[in-house]
Amino acid sequence: MKTLWNSYRYLILRRVTQIGLLILYFGANAWGWTLIKGNLSSSLILGIVPMSDPYAVLQMVAAGATLATDILIGALVATLFYFLIGGRAFCSWVCPINLVTDFAAFVRELIGMNKLTGVKQPASRKLRYWVLVLSLVISAIMGVTAFEFISPISMVHRGIVFGIGFGWAAVLIIFLFDLFVLKHGWCGHICPLGGFYSLLGKFSLIRVTHLEENCTLCMKCKVVCPENQVLHMIGKESLPVLSGECTNCARCIEVCDDDALEFSIKSMAQKKEMGE
Amino acid sequence: MKKQALTDRRKFILNMARGVGLATIGGFVWSAFIDEATASQLTLRPPGAIKEEDFLKTCIKCGLCVEACPYDTLMLASPGENKPLGTPFFVPRETPCYMCPDIPCVPVCPTGALDESSVTTKEVLDINSADMGLAVIDHDSCIAFWGIQCDACYRACPILGEAISIEYQKNERTGKHAFMKPVVHADACTGCGMCEHACVTEKAAIQILPRALAQGKAGDYYIKGWDKEDEKRLVNAHEIKSTTEISKQKPTDKLNGDLLEDLYE
Numbered sequence: 001m002k003t004l005w006n007s008y009r010y011l012i013l014r015r016v017t018q019i020g021l022l023i024l025y026f027g028a029n030a031w032g033w034t035l036i037k038g039n040l041s042s043s044l045i046l047g048i049v050p051m052s053d054p055y056a057v058l059q060m061v062a063a064g065a066t067l068a069t070d071i072l073i074g075a076l077v078a079t080l081f082y083f084l085i086g087g088r089a090f091c092s093w094v095c096p097i098n099l100v101t102d103f104a105a106f107v108r109e110l111i112g113m114n115k116l117t118g119v120k121q122p123a124s125r126k127l128r129y130w131v132l133v134l135s136l137v138i139s140a141i142m143g144v145t146a147f148e149f150i151s152p153i154s155m156v157h158r159g160i161v162f163g164i165g166f167g168w169a170a171v172l173i174i175f176l177f178d179l180f181v182l183k184h185g186w187c188g189h190i191c192p193l194g195g196f197y198s199l200l201g202k203f204s205l206i207r208v209t210h211l212e213e214n215c216t217l218c219m220k221c222k223v224v225c226p227e228n229q230v231l232h233m234i235g236k237e238s239l240p241v242l243s244g245e246c247t248n249c250a251r252c253i254e255v256c257d258d259d260a261l262e263f264s265i266k267s268m269a270q271k272k273e274m275g276e
Numbered sequence: 277m278k279k280q281a282l283t284d285r286r287k288f289i290l291n292m293a294r295g296v297g298l299a300t301i302g303g304f305v306w307s308a309f310i311d312e313a314t315a316s317q318l319t320l321r322p323p324g325a326i327k328e329e330d331f332l333k334t335c336i337k338c339g340l341c342v343e344a345c346p347y348d349t350l351m352l353a354s355p356g357e358n359k360p361l362g363t364p365f366f367v368p369r370e371t372p373c374y375m376c377p378d379i380p381c382v383p384v385c386p387t388g389a390l391d392e393s394s395v396t397t398k399e400v401l402d403i404n405s406a407d408m409g410l411a412v413i414d415h416d417s418c419i420a421f422w423g424i425q426c427d428a429c430y431r432a433c434p435i436l437g438e439a440i441s442i443e444y445q446k447n448e449r450t451g452k453h454a455f456m457k458p459v460v461h462a463d464a465c466t467g468c469g470m471c472e473h474a475c476v477t478e479k480a481a482i483q484i485l486p487r488a489l490a491q492g493k494a495g496d497y498y499i500k501g502w503d504k505e506d507e508k509r510l511v512n513a514h515e516i517k518s519t520t521e522i523s524k525q526k527p528t529d530k531l532n533g534d535l536l537e538d539l540y541e
Contacts, residue, residue, distance in 0.1 A: 038339055041336045041362075056336050065333040066330075066388065067387065068386060130298070138307050143332075148336070148362065149314065149361050150361075158339065164355075167354055
C-alpha cells in the first residue's frame with residue numbers, strides 16, 4: 001500500500017534526527033542537559049563517550065598540533081560509527097546544512113531553475129577532493145585548522161547552540177549558491193567534509209542495493225538522488241551502491257514503487273552478487 | 277588552423293593543469309582569509325589556554341568549556357565579532373572570570389588547548405596560577421590617580437593585596453590629602469578581569485590585555501645582576517662575535533686616523 005509514510009518515511013526520520021540532535025545540543029548549553037554536549041566538532045555523549053570530527057582532527061594533525069588522548073579517542077569513535085552506518089550518513093542524517101541544501105534543491109526544481117541551466121553542470125564532483133587536499137595543505141602551511149575557520153557546517157551548528165552572529169549569512173550564501181549557481185553545489189561538489197566522509201564511506205557496511213529484476217526503469221530514484229552518479233547500475237544489474245559518495249539518505253528507496261532498492265549489509269550484498 | 281580533437285593524454289594534462297590552477301587561486305584566497313581571521317590579538321582566552329599560536333591549531337571549537345562555565349563568562353566567537361571564529365573568549369567588562377577553585381572549564385577540554393597542568397600546583401587545581409591576561413591601568417582616566425578616593429579594583433581583586441596593591445603618595449595639589457594609587461603586580465595577576473568589571477569609570481580605567489600585548493621584553497642583553505634568579509639566565513649564555521668591515525680595524529685607528537686628518541685639511 002502506498003501511503004504518505006511509505007514514500008517519506010526516511011525523509012521524516014532524517015529530519016527528526018537532524019532537528020532532534022540540534023535540540024539536544026541546544027538543550028545541553030541552554031538547560032544543562034547531559035545526553036550530548038558540545039557540538040558537531042567534538043561532543044561528549046552521556047558525559048563519558050567522546051566523539052570528534054575526524055576531519056577536524058586530521059587538520060589539527062596537519063597543522064602540527066599536539067593532540068590529547070580524548071580527541072584521538074573521539075575521532076576514532078566517530079570514524080568507527082560512520083564506518084558502520086555509512087560514511088556520508090553524517091551528511092544526510094546529521095549535518096544541519098543538509099536542511100538548507102535540500103530546501104534549495106526543492107525550490108530549484110519548483111521554480112524551474114533546472115530547466116534554465118540545463119543538464120550540463122559547470123563543475124566536477126571531484127572538486128571536493130581538491131578542496132579536501134587543499135585544506136590540509138593550507139593547515140600545514142598556516143599552522144591552523146584551515147577548513148574549521150571557514151566551515152559553514154560548524155559555523156551554523158555552533159551558531160544554533162551558542163549564538164549565531166552573522167552566521168546566518170553563511171546559510172544564505174549556500175542556499176543562493178545551490179539555488180542559482182550549481183545544482184547540489186555545496187554538498188555534492190565543494191564540501192570537503194563530504195569528500196572526507198565519501199572516502200571513509202567506501203568501506204562502510206550499510207549500503208543501498210539495487211534489485212534489477214524489480215526495476216521498471218521509471219528513473220524516479222535518479223531524479224531524487226542528490227548524488228545520482230552513484231546509481232549508475234539502475235536497470236542494468238543488481239548491485240549494491242558501492243560509491244562512498246552515496247549519503248544513505250534513502251530517498252531512492254522510498255520513491256521506488258517497485259521495491260527495486262533496499263538497504264543491505266555490505267558483505268551480504270556482495271555475497272548475493274557473487275552467488276549469481 | 278586545423279581543428280583537432282584533443283587526445284586523452286592532452287585532456288588529462290589540461291584537466292590537471294586546470295585543477296592545479298584553480299587550487300592555487302583558491303589556496304591563496306583561503307590562506308589570506310585565514311591569516312586575517314586569526315590575526316586578532318585582543319582575544320582573552322579561558323584559564324589554562326596554551327600559547328595563542330598553538331591554541332589556534334589545537335582548539336576544536338566544541339564549546340565544552342563554554343558549557344562548563346557556571347557564570348556564562350565564556351563565549352564562542354561567532355561571525356561578526358572579529359575574533360578567530362568559533363574559539364572561546366571572554367569580555368571581562370561584561371562578565372569576568374570568577375575564578376572557580378575547581379576550574380570546571382579546563383578538564384572538559386578534549387584537545388588539551390586548555391592545559392590542566394598549567395593551572396595545577398602540587399597536583400591540585402589552582403586557579404591562582406591561571407594566566408589569562410594582565411590588568412593595565414590608564415593613569416589618565418583612573419580617578420584614584422586624580423586624587424579621588426577609589427579602591428574598587430583593589431577590593432574586587434580575588435587575590436587581594438597581591439595582584440593589586442595600593443600605593444600611598446602625598447597629594448601636592450591640596451597639600452593635605454593622599455593619593456591612593458592602585459598598582460598591578462604582573463607576577464600575581466591572573467587576568468580574571470574582576471577589577472575591570474568593578475571599575476567605576478565610564479570606560480574601565482583598568483583593563484585586561486593579553487600578556488603578549490601588554491608586556492615588553494628586556495631581552496638577553498639585560499640581566500638583573502642583583503637578582504640570583506635572573507642571573508641564572510647567564511648560565512647558558514654564549515658570546516656572539518659579529519665582524520663588520522669597520523670592526524676589523526682597531527678603534528683607535530678609526531678615531532685618530534683619517535678622520536682627524538680630514539678635519540684639519
